Amino acid sequence: MWYAEAVGLGRLMRRREFIALVGGAVTTWVPSAHAQSSLPVIGFIDAGSTKRSPELMAAFVRGLAENGFVVGRNVTIESRSSGGDERVLPGIVKDLVQRNVAVITTPAGVLATMAAKGATTSIPIAFLVAIDPVASGLVASLSHPGGNLTGVTTLNVEVAPKRLEVLHELLPQAKTFALLVNPTNAANTAATVRDLQAAAQKTGLALQVLNASSEDEIDRAFATLDADHADGLVIGTDGFLISRSEQLASLTLRYRIPSIFQYRTFAMAGGLISYGSSFSDTYYQLGLYTGRLLKGEKPADLPVQQSTKVELIINLKTAKILGITVPLPLSGRADEVIE
Numbered sequence: 001m002w003y004a005e006a007v008g009l010g011r012l013m014r015r016r017e018f019i020a021l022v023g024g025a026v027t028t029w030v031p032s033a034h035a036q037s038s039l040p041v042i043g044f045i046d047a048g049s050t051k052r053s054p055e056l057m058a059a060f061v062r063g064l065a066e067n068g069f070v071v072g073r074n075v076t077i078e079s080r081s082s083g084g085d086e087r088v089l090p091g092i093v094k095d096l097v098q099r100n101v102a103v104i105t106t107p108a109g110v111l112a113t114m115a116a117k118g119a120t121t122s123i124p125i126a127f128l129v130a131i132d133p134v135a136s137g138l139v140a141s142l143s144h145p146g147g148n149l150t151g152v153t154t155l156n157v158e159v160a161p162k163r164l165e166v167l168h169e170l171l172p173q174a175k176t177f178a179l180l181v182n183p184t185n186a187a188n189t190a191a192t193v194r195d196l197q198a199a200a201q202k203t204g205l206a207l208q209v210l211n212a213s214s215e216d217e218i219d220r221a222f223a224t225l226d227a228d229h230a231d232g233l234v235i236g237t238d239g240f241l242i243s244r245s246e247q248l249a250s251l252t253l254r255y256r257i258p259s260i261f262q263y264r265t266f267a268m269a270g271g272l273i274s275y276g277s278s279f280s281d282t283y284y285q286l287g288l289y290t291g292r293l294l295k296g297e298k299p300a301d302l303p304v305q306q307s308t309k310v311e312l313i314i315n316l317k318t319a320k321i322l323g324i325t326v327p328l329p330l331s332g333r334a335d336e337v338i339e
Helices: 002-007 033-038 054-065 086-098 110-119 160-170 186-202 215-228 239-243 245-254 264-268 279-294 316-321 328-333
Strands: 019-021 026-028 041-046 076-081 103-106 125-129 149-153 176-181 206-211 232-235 259-261 273-277 310-315 336-338
Touching: 041 086, 054 279, 076 086, 086 103, 086 110, 103 110, 103 279, 110 125, 110 149, 125 279, 149 279, 160 176, 160 186, 160 232, 160 259, 160 273, 160 328, 176 186, 176 215, 186 206, 206 215, 215 245, 239 245, 245 259, 245 264, 245 316, 264 273, 264 310, 264 336, 273 279, 310 316, 310 328, 316 336
Parallel strands: 041 076, 041 103, 103 125, 125 149, 176 206, 176 232, 232 259, 259 273, 310 336
Antiparallel strands: 019 026, 026 076, 273 310
């Protein structure tokens, strides 16, 4: 139960009823029947499991608290998970709209945010996306979003070529790299493939693009990697792929393929390198904006925040297993080294 783990409110959990509904992955914390009827509700849409990292949820809750909101005291969170299946997103959003939640928060990314935008023009939406929200049609501009959406955008798509550069620095003799993307996340995928192909061409590298939008397809993609003898793997920015960080890390070890992904969870699960926006920082900013919307501020008047904090994390244990020596200049730039 991520919230109890994140903030240590065991005393509140005794007063709550934990509800888990299969086929929508609903998680609700209910303080009491009377309090529930009077508290505003945050509809929280996640891409993976509802058991988000306690570290991330603690960051989100900290952002709420800075605006005076404490879960169980004056706000309730209803967390919904798509389980990585974007087909269920319209149904999830529709249900939250019918429940008349106070704010919809979408750390699940651009697909969940698009579904929310299409379902309501009145409920405020706080998003977390890794793509340009203007180019993708979410908002009119970063400074004046307009409509009922605002939120946080990361640099994860923009720094995708940098991931290729970092992996090549680690593997200077490599000639062929693979890129794993989720084809159902069309906007992210198009930008990532375009940018990495350009970066690979500049450095004389071959880039093989592999698609996966389910657990089985991820397994098949790694079998293809093994058969084609790719030297390394860059994993594209995508909510579904993030939700499969542990599976991806495990497969990179099984097939002994040096890999880089965007978030710390990948390196912590045994992946070789993560390089991207600080997930805890973006969740904190998302909590801040969700709190401001709960206070009645208009999303149209809140500029989209751009998270610029980027983390490089290297798993030296995995490097040793793969027989890779990490250059000192690279390890020296790391924000965290796992030994």
